[in-house]
Amino acid sequence: MTAELVLIHGRSQHDRNPAELEQQWISSLKKGLAASSLELCLPDDKIHFVYYGDTLADLVAGVKPGTIADVIIKGEGDQNEAEKQFQAAIVEELRQQIGISDDEVKECLSVESVEMGALNRRWVQAILEAIDHHVPGASGLSLALFTRDVYQYLRNPGIRDAIENGVRRAIKPGVPAVVVGHSLGSVVAYNVLKREGNHGGWSIPLLVTLGSPLAVGAIRQALTPNHFPESVSSWFNAMDDDDVVSLYPLDQKHFPLDREIENHTGVDNWTKDKHGIEGYLGDPIVARKIHEVCCT
Template structure:
């Protein structure tokens, strides 16, 4: 075991059809290593060797080759449960209980609510629709399929055990999988958890469905975890709410403008010197 290893856990849209899990994990790790090296340089840490990256790949567990996922920005192609989750997400991000005409959002097409929200946030509705179509199917599958959920958590636990890593970086949906894995499995000695663009606190959906269940409006801290750092781009529409410290015992919360367009991707967060600064003291 070495302190120079880090396990990274991906978010949505990382499925590699046709690739074996080990092959997909290796490909992700290679790409993230390059991004993290750029982040070290941006933080003025170019003289510090970046860590060895291990990827926990679980996307194959949440996707089926025979399933027909909606394409591009087709929010009407989402299933009923996914559309309900979309409305919950939009409300948490600022959608009012009802539009100006007094109707309930649930009585009209979800694309109408999405377009209303996008216009008031100054976001092209097609961009927001693409985010929704990319995000919601895998999140919904994870939250509603106990067997797949348990298997994804096992992947994270196995990656930590096999690598001996004491540092975990978890992005987007991966932060939910990792949080639950740290509760479900004995993983002693995890010194640092860095969550990036995390939806862990999303009320009415992710937060209320967590295992273990929150108590008194607070999620429990993973046992044995020494330090938890959360990083969110203020414009990241997936990290809702951004301040996880309001619902979890996060030790340090940071906000930074990660990127103008790709503000939610793992690569953009790793490129940011803020992420490297959080990791470097634990990976020397």
């Protein structure tokens, strides 16, 4: 069976040229395939890159709807209390999972005494600074921006619809498509397919999630009820154990669904933060998995 390929990027892609970004993805995938002496068989018109970077940046920044960049398919205001709690819950879970101690956080506090706890803003800021100091390649600022964007996607219907419209336009009813989502893009892919894939007439022989934060507690809870998307035949998840965004495999312990997800936790993502798309698509196992469905 052959299938089209739908690619959904993560956050921090605003002001990027969509065509160049798409070529970066495709080039990385080709490198991963070359390691197994394989080639990408799909012509350009069978590859659909869902670009929403400018749309997300404009919406989060509060730009008027009439000036929002359109979602392209090729082939900070102040936080409210709910957003603060969402970010704090994720940051505290990251701290505990990657093993940053209370004392290491206290070293980063700008005041002598502050109550510990995820809902204390200064404590959260100190955790982000401690991540900068103690986790090679990780950026506290990037994680803070990531949690903001995920929150806005999950909680703001206008932002969610603007992003998801691009996915809806990329997947054709009745036409098999392998969907690949990276980082925030994996959240978008799962959420859309879970809600709309079946009645949309979509046929997804393979869903691939890369560096996915779906199993992080606050994100998993925000997406409930969770179930394996009916339109998806199989789901393959890949992560680097040192990628602090993905944090957990999508297994029955961390992301229990009514069907199993195949997890590949042995990715050696060579990018600085262990989260870059080049390091994921360049992994030979990831590349072969996509090739198996798209090209055979």
